[in-house]
Amino acid sequence: MRRFAALAFGPVLAALLLGGAIGPLRAEQVAPSGRAIAQAEAGSERFVVVAPVPVPRGIASYGPFRVLDATRAALVDATDERSPAAFTALLAAYPGITTLELIECPGTDDDRANLRLGRMIRARGLATHVPGGGSVRSGAVELFLAGLHRSADPGAEFAVHAWADERGREPKDYAASAPENRSYLDYYREMGMSPTEADAFYAMTNSVPNAAARWMSAAQMAEWVRYE
Numbered sequence: 001m002r003r004f005a006a007l008a009f010g011p012v013l014a015a016l017l018l019g020g021a022i023g024p025l026r027a028e029q030v031a032p033s034g035r036a037i038a039q040a041e042a043g044s045e046r047f048v049v050v051a052p053v054p055v056p057r058g059i060a061s062y063g064p065f066r067v068l069d070a071t072r073a074a075l076v077d078a079t080d081e082r083s084p085a086a087f088t089a090l091l092a093a094y095p096g097i098t099t100l101e102l103i104e105c106p107g108t109d110d111d112r113a114n115l116r117l118g119r120m121i122r123a124r125g126l127a128t129h130v131p132g133g134g135s136v137r138s139g140a141v142e143l144f145l146a147g148l149h150r151s152a153d154p155g156a157e158f159a160v161h162a163w164a165d166e167r168g169r170e171p172k173d174y175a176a177s178a179p180e181n182r183s184y185l186d187y188y189r190e191m192g193m194s195p196t197e198a199d200a201f202y203a204m205t206n207s208v209p210n211a212a213a214r215w216m217s218a219a220q221m222a223e224w225v226r227y228e
Helices: 011-018 083-093 111-124 140-145 179-190 195-206
Strands: 037-042 045-050 060-062 065-067 072-075 099-102 127-130 135-137 150-152 157-160 214-217
Touching: 060 083, 065 083, 083 111, 099 140, 111 140, 111 179, 127 140, 135 140, 140 150, 140 157, 140 179, 179 195
Parallel strands: 072 099, 099 127, 127 150, 135 157
Antiparallel strands: 037 045, 060 065, 065 072, 157 214
């Protein structure tokens, strides 16, 4: 599971601050957009609090997707095991969709379903776009990669880290050739990366433990992913 939550500032964050769960914010706890980030830990759970971005209502909803108009849909929430079916239903109802905008994307609750969804996006030939203020975090980055054409406006932000399985194990806990690691490398290659690029990108994401994040601007992500 890979997911970074976006929670509204106000009572939630205030309670965390007053309770001592979150200390003063450091420089690395500010996303490229300037939105404050804080990590809080309660028991064995850890989450990231960020100020949410406005989510469009759209003209129709399908799971974490919103239909914006006849040619555009948006991803506005985490994906899970039901998301591929929701995506299929969306395209059946709106076959003219050509672009998926990633707006508020905290990640995924099911990595396998998420990779399947990414392959569906690529097979459909959709473009992926992150508008200014859009936030693509954790497993949602794989969906950005799925676009046949990819673009991100200034002010878009990305966050990457290593995945963790149900038992808390991360990529480093498996052999490099293990299926758990190969599945991601294979996916990146399917999305157009060369073997060298796939290895480098995967190593970069895995250099950050699951409990942390590496935040990047649109320009910084372009150093790793070709915009087309």
